[in-house]
Amino acid sequence: MFLIGLTGGIASGKSTVSEMFRRLGSAVIDADKVAREVVLPGKPAWKKIKQIFGEEFILDNGSVDRDKLGQVIFNDDKKRKLLNSITHPEIQKNIIWKCVWLLITGHQFVILDLPLLFETGNMLPYLTFTVVVSCSTDQQIKRLMSRNNLTREEAINRIDIQMPLTQKCHLAAAVIDNSGERDLTEKQVVDWFKRFCASRAHWKVRILIFLAFVVLWGFYKFILGFFR
Numbered sequence: 453m454f455l456i457g458l459t460g461g462i463a464s465g466k467s468t469v470s471e472m473f474r475r476l477g478s479a480v481i482d483a484d485k486v487a488r489e490v491v492l493p494g495k496p497a498w499k500k501i502k503q504i505f506g507e508e509f510i511l512d513n514g515s516v517d518r519d520k521l522g523q524v525i526f527n528d529d530k531k532r533k534l535l536n537s538i539t540h541p542e543i544q545k546n547i548i549w550k551c552v553w554l555l556i557t558g559h560q561f562v563i564l565d566l567p568l569l570f571e572t573g574n575m576l577p578y579l580t581f582t583v584v585v586s587c588s589t590d591q592q593i594k595r596l597m598s599r600n601n602l603t604r605e606e607a608i609n610r611i612d613i614q615m616p617l618t619q620k621c622h623l624a625a626a627v628i629d630n631s632g633e634r635d636l637t638e639k640q641v642v643d644w645f646k647r648f649c650a651s652r653a654h655w656k657v658r659i660l661i662f663l664a665f666v667v668l669w670g671f672y673k674f675i676l677g678f679f680r
């Protein structure tokens with residue numbers, strides 16, 4: 453299985469790109485969705501949030517008040533680290549189980565859309581390849597302001613708490629530029645998908661050569677034993 457870590461800055465276009473990979477046939481694990489699953493009412497992380505952050509972060513219907521929690525953790529390093537220490541181990545476990553399930557069910561390509569891939573580093577040892585989705589800081593600010601209804605200051609603040617996008621681009625094996633029109637991004641996605649397919653084909657050939665070698669070696673030993 454090819455497990456491809458997809459990351460980027462906040463609102464740089466990770467979901468947009470992972471949706472393009474999904475349309476080409478990849479399975480996608482979205483860490484933001486997993487982060488929502490692990491805080492569903494009654495789950496261990498939900499209990500800890502209720503206990504540590506307080507009842508005021510739980511809505512009447514029992515779910516976590518995401519807006520309120522966001523207002524706090526995006527403005528307070530200590531509280532963010534605290535929330536991370538509650539949610540990240542649960543998110544990681546859930547992702548690993550999802551990967552095992554996708555492996556068992558025969559999926560060849562899995563895109564792991566993980567915003568904090570390089571910040572936490574937890575999933576890096578399991579990945580075949582890393583891809584960063586990039587755009588300019590100005591585009592990030594504009595997209596974040598219009599999607600999340602934030603002020604410019606709030607948007608800049610959310611960008612600044614993550615590792616700089618330029619640094620992520622240096623760490624990744626590939627960069628997909630999402631600063632232009634969506635169809636330009638899609639062309640790059642198709643191109644990378646073709647390369648992944650070619651790379652998998654190379655692996656298949658290597659495995660076949662190895663198996664052929666093992667069979668020939670066994671046959672050679674058998675013949676040698678026969679004439680002794």
Ligand SMILES: CC(C)(COP(=O)(O)OP(=O)(O)OC[C@H]1O[C@@H](n2cnc3c(N)ncnc32)[C@H](O)[C@@H]1O)[C@@H](O)C(=O)NCCC(=O)NCCS
Pocket residue numbers: 461462463483484487517518519521522525532535536539540543566567568613614
């Ligand atoms: C604070 C929460 C409740 C806000 O929820 P909300 O629905 O408003 O935002 P959402 O979850 O869709 O996140 C949007 C983006 O914010 C950024 N972000 C979220 N959490 C963090 C964090 N702890 N540190 C840095 N950036 C973060 C990511 O780029 C993410 O894609 C939520 O983000 C959360 O539970 N965060 C902690 C878990 C986490 O680290 N998630 C990130 C993916 S592993």
Ligand SMILES: Nc1ncnc2c1ncn2[C@@H]1O[C@H](COP(=O)(O)OP(=O)(O)OP(=O)(O)O)[C@@H](O)[C@H]1O
Pocket residue numbers: 460461462463464465466467468469484567595596599630631632633634637
């Ligand atoms: N090439 C593009 N041109 C214009 N708008 C775009 C482009 N790509 C993405 N967007 C818009 O920018 C916003 C952020 O995109 P998206 O949700 O894919 O980012 P993300 O990196 O997944 O965000 P997050 O970090 O919050 O998970 C969305 O409203 C999306 O529709």
